[in-house]
Amino acid sequence: MKHEVTSLNTKKTIAASLKKFMEKKPLSKITVSEIVADCGINRKTFYYHFEDIQALLKWMLEQEAIEVVKNFDLLLDHEEAINFVIDYVEQNKHILNCAYDSMGRDELKRFFYNDLYGIMHSIVNHLEDILGTCVTSDYKDFVCDFYTEALAGTLINLLKNKQPYDKQKLIDYISITLKSSLPAILNADMNQKQ
Structure with missing residues (x-):
């Protein structure tokens, strides 16, 4: 130890x-x-x-943000988790912009992708249990990928945004989108199988 x-x-x-x-x-x-x-x-x-400085950067980003978010119950505390991530991006804007400028948008998004995908996958699995549905694995992969891309892209847009924005409105939009669309999507897939 x-x-x-x-x-x-x-x-x-x-x-x-x-x-x-x-x-x-x-x-x-x-x-x-x-x-x-x-x-x-x-x-x-x-x-x-x-292995190298890139691996160090990835570890640092995971330790400071993504790993902490995994500790939230995103179905109950997703607004708190979203708020935490937005605060992290705001507080570390210079460092994240440095990483963005060095690696580019796609590479920075790749750093976030695996962890965000894991978070989305656990949300979808949990929602399946709550709704009593079972979607096909390929559709589940598609849904997780779709939302992961959206969340990672939103974080990077926030990072590069020079304009002021309404933080609470952004949190509300993400929250409303997740709460309303995910159950509808999972139920729709179930209905198509019948």
């Missing part, structure tokens, strides 16, 4: 260093040498924990 705690603390230190450098320059200009010197560790330690 002690090794796991030490390893996690080392990863957090390395991530904090990456964040610090991302405040000053583009991701593509940050080197492993700079990070290890800043952390007071050797290269071997860095590579023990991360």
Whole structure:
């Protein structure tokens, strides 16, 4: 257990260093040498924990946002989870924009995709239980992919948006869309099978 705690603390230190450098320059200009010197560790330690800077960035994003969202019961607390994600994007706009500028829209969306897909999949599974429905696996995959793309795209649009927006209205729109459309979609698929 002690090794796991030490390893996690080392990863957090390395991530904090990456964040610090991302405040000053583009991701593509940050080197492993700079990070290890800043952390007071050797290269071997860095590579023990991360394959490269991209893997470090992915881990950092997952730890700070997506992993926390997974702890919400999204069927009951989805508005709180949406609020958390929007706050995270607002508070880390510079870092996320740095990642976006370095990797591009599609690559940044890919970072969010797997975790958001897992969240959507658990929501759909839970709704199936509540509604007493059972959709085909290929349709479930389609629905999860559809909503994952929409949510990831919305997050990235929020990140790149220079205009002020009404945060509560955005949360309400996402919430209304999920609450009203998902049950209707799952029931519609069930009705088509009959």
